[in-house]
Amino acid sequence: MPTVTPKPVKVSEKPSDMLKFDSDNEDATIINYRERIHQCEALGEFAIAEQIREILVQDQDHQIDLATALGEDVPNVSRLRGSANEF
DSSP states (O other): OOOSSOOOOOOOSSHHHHHHHHHHHHHHHHHHHHHHHHHHHHTTOHHHHHHHHHHHHHHHHHHHHHHHHHTOOOOOGGGGSOGGGOO
16 A cells, blocks of 8 residues: 655755765665565566566665765665565
């Protein structure tokens, strides 16, 4: 069931904090897209799953860019909700 209340947006005066907030949001988005892909496939909605995969690729690129800007390794979000979400 979709939510109708957006999550609060974190803000900071420090650019590094803002990048970190964006990075955390990107991690959560990637996890959610992976779950949606599994759900689509379970329902036999393979075309929708492929479209979500294309969006996922873009978000993973964003994740890499943010990690690079922060001087960090790219987070392995697969470990956050189990290896079944790995692609």
